[in-house]
Amino acid sequence: MSEPAFEAVRIGIVSISDRASSGVYEDKGLPALQAWLSGALHNPIHFESRLIPDERALIAATLRELIDTAGCHLVLTTGGTGPALRDVTPEATLDVADREMPGFGEQMRQISLRFVPTAILSRQVAVIRGQALIINLPGQPKAIAETLEGLKSADGELLVPGIFAAVPYCIDLIGGPYLETRDEVLKAFRPKSAQRPSAAKPTSA
Ligand SMILES: Nc1ncnc2c1ncn2[C@@H]1O[C@H](COP(=O)(O)OP(=O)(O)OP(=O)(O)O)[C@@H](O)[C@H]1O
């Protein structure tokens, strides 16, 4: 009998910043997203990366293209979630939404409050479009790992669960690929009835 294999996954990553996209500063959003996802997932990942300015119509068109044409089942954005007049990522995300997933934004603001008192300034949302999940993350590059992974104590105890723990099961429920996380980075939660034999090889003692 053949071993189970990790399903390949296509993930859209979108950095939304006027200054990074025009070269005023180097974009650190896409590298941070790519590094965190590559470290957290066992699945082979094909990244679809986009670096764009804070323009509502362009953000919405980019999200549509990543899902409807490129076939991404997960899209993570970074930047443009604050109250500044140019911050329009949540509006653009809602423009392409079939359904909202408010729990992600609520939990991310709770996590971020453990890091910065200005966490409540992020209007980040998560939505479903077709068979894809879109999640907005704040623009500070360090906020990416903070919100996805949560907060751990110095000895590794999980103090606040990161939102990515709920992402694999959400993707299952909308008919996407079976995502498997590396437990040392983040333990994904699935009800027993939704668990498949893991493709991860048991580590030898
Ligand atoms: N893509 C990025 N790459 C590197 N650093 C970033 C990026 N986005 C944000 N930052 C950092 O986080 C800070 C706050 O981000 P914020 O999204 O508020 O930027 P901003 O002031 O709205 O301008 P812009 O839209 O041009 O990024 C920035 O001043 C910058 O230091």
Ligand SMILES: Nc1nc2c(c(=O)[nH]1)N[C@H]1C(S)=C(S)[C@@H](COP(=O)(O)O)O[C@H]1N2
């Ligand atoms: N984890 C985390 N969340 C955070 C931050 C941060 O540094 N870390 N910055 C906050 C700040 S200062 C702002 S203004 C909002 C919105 O940021 P954005 O416009 O770059 O998306 O995210 C907030 N959430």
